[in-house]
Amino acid sequence: MLFKTKFIPLAIAMAFAGSAGAQEVVKIGHVAPISGPSAHLGKDNENGAKMAIEDLNASGFKINGKAVKFVLLTEDDASDPKQGTAAAQKLVDAKVNGVIGHLNSGTTVPASKIYFDAGIPQISPSATTPQYTKQKFNTTFRVVANDNKLGGTLGRYAVDKLQAKKIAIIDDRTAYGQGVAEEFVKGAKAKFPGVQIVGKEFTSANATDFNAILTAIKGKNPDLIFFGGMDAVGGPMLRQIKSLGMKVRFMGGDGVCTESLPKLAGDGVGEGIVVCAEAGGVMGDQQKAMDDFVARYKKKYNSDVQLYAPNVYDAVMTMATAMADAKSAEPAKYLPFLAKVKYSGVTGPIAFDAFGDIKDGSLTLFTFKGGKKTKMEVVK
Structure with missing residues (x-):
C-alpha cells in the first residue's frame, strides 16, 4: 500500500x-x-x-x-x-x-x-x-x-543591515548560549573589524532578574544587545530592558526565535525591535x-x-x-x-x-510585529 x-x-x-x-x-x-x-x-x-x-x-x-x-x-x-x-x-x-x-x-x-x-x-x-x-x-x-553559520550570519547582519556600531553581549553560560554568542562576535568583527563590543555579561539558564547586568550595559549606550540563550530567559530580559527605558535592538539565535517569545516578553518584544534566526528555511x-x-x-x-x-x-x-x-x-x-x-x-x-x-544548511531571519513572529528572509 x-x-x-x-x-x-x-x-x-x-x-x-x-x-x-x-x-x-x-x-x-x-x-x-x-x-x-x-x-x-x-x-x-x-x-x-x-x-x-x-x-x-x-x-x-x-x-x-x-x-x-x-x-x-x-x-x-x-x-x-x-x-x-x-x-x-x-x-x-x-x-x-x-x-x-x-x-x-x-x-x-x-x-x-x-x-x-x-x-x-x-x-x-x-x-x-x-x-x-x-x-x-x-x-x-x-x-x-550549526552555530558557526547561525551566530556568524547574525553578526554580519547586525553590522551590515542593522548598522550596529556598539554591541553588548549576554549569554547564559550554556554550551549553546556561549557558542552562538562567540560566533556572533566573530561574524560581526569579520564584516566590520571596527565594531565595538562594549560589554560582555553573563547570566544563567534559569535566571529571572537581569537588572544588574542591564544597568551596567545601559551605561555603555549600545545600539544592540545580542543574547545567547533560550526564550524562557530572553523574554523576561526584554521586559526588563523596556522597564529600564533602554532604546536598543535585541538579537538572538534560534533559542529565542519562538512563537512563545511575545507572551514571555510582553510589550518588551516591541515592533521590529527583535531580530532572530532559526536554523533551516524554505523558499518557493x-x-x-x-x-x-x-x-x-x-x-x-x-x-x-x-x-x-x-x-x-x-x-x-x-x-x-x-x-x-x-x-x-x-x-x-x-x-x-x-x-x-x-x-x-x-x-x-x-x-x-x-x-x-x-x-x-539555510537560515531564516525573523522579527516580531503585532505580537506575531514574522518572517524576514531566508539566507544560505
Whole structure:
C-alpha cells in the first residue's frame, strides 16, 4: 500500500510494498526537555516525532519486504546534562534502533558519546554547537545549520543591515548560549573589524532578574544587545530592558526565535525591535510542504509549531529512509546508508557532509510585529 500524503517520498514509499510477514518492531528514541523552562520547546519536538511515527505506521511501512511497526520511546532530559546522559543510557539499555535528539547542545554533546559507544545512530533536530560533530563520532548527525553559520550570519547582519556600531553581549553560560554568542562576535568583527563590543555579561539558564547586568550595559549606550540563550530567559530580559527605558535592538539565535517569545516578553518584544534566526528555511515550491505540515500540526495539537517540530519530523523520516535503503533497521547495517542518505523533507533537502552536518544548511531571519513572529528572509 502506498502512502497517500505528500510527506513521504518515493524512496520510502517503495519500501512499503512487499510480501506479508510477521511485524517487526523498530524502536526510535526521542529525548528533549519535557520539564523545566524549555518544556514548551521539548514538547514541540516530541509532537513532531509522534507525527512522523504515526505517519510511518499508517503507511504500512516495510523494510526488505517485512512489515514494520515503529514505536517511539520518549525521555525527558530537562535540559540538564546529567539527566541527559541518564536518559541516553536508558535508551541504549532499551536497545533502540536509533535516537532523535537531544534538543539542547548542552545535553546533546555528552549524550552523543553514549550513543557512539553503543553504535546507535543519533540525529539531533536542533543542537547547533559545532562541538557536537567535531567529535568525529560516525553516529552523530544533525538536520540544522550549526552555530558557526547561525551566530556568524547574525553578526554580519547586525553590522551590515542593522548598522550596529556598539554591541553588548549576554549569554547564559550554556554550551549553546556561549557558542552562538562567540560566533556572533566573530561574524560581526569579520564584516566590520571596527565594531565595538562594549560589554560582555553573563547570566544563567534559569535566571529571572537581569537588572544588574542591564544597568551596567545601559551605561555603555549600545545600539544592540545580542543574547545567547533560550526564550524562557530572553523574554523576561526584554521586559526588563523596556522597564529600564533602554532604546536598543535585541538579537538572538534560534533559542529565542519562538512563537512563545511575545507572551514571555510582553510589550518588551516591541515592533521590529527583535531580530532572530532559526536554523533551516524554505523558499518557493517548498513553502507549500511546510505550510501543509504547520496546518496538520495545528489541527492535531490545537497549538502552533513552536520551533523545531518540522525538523524532528524530517529527522525521523530521514532515519527511516536510511533503514529502507539498507533493507535493515539494525544500527550497524543502516548507519552507512544514513551517512549518504538523500531525503526531500518538509524543511527541504537533507544530506550530510563527512562530519554529519547538514549540507547547504539555510537560515531564516525573523522579527516580531503585532505580537506575531514574522518572517524576514531566508539566507544560505
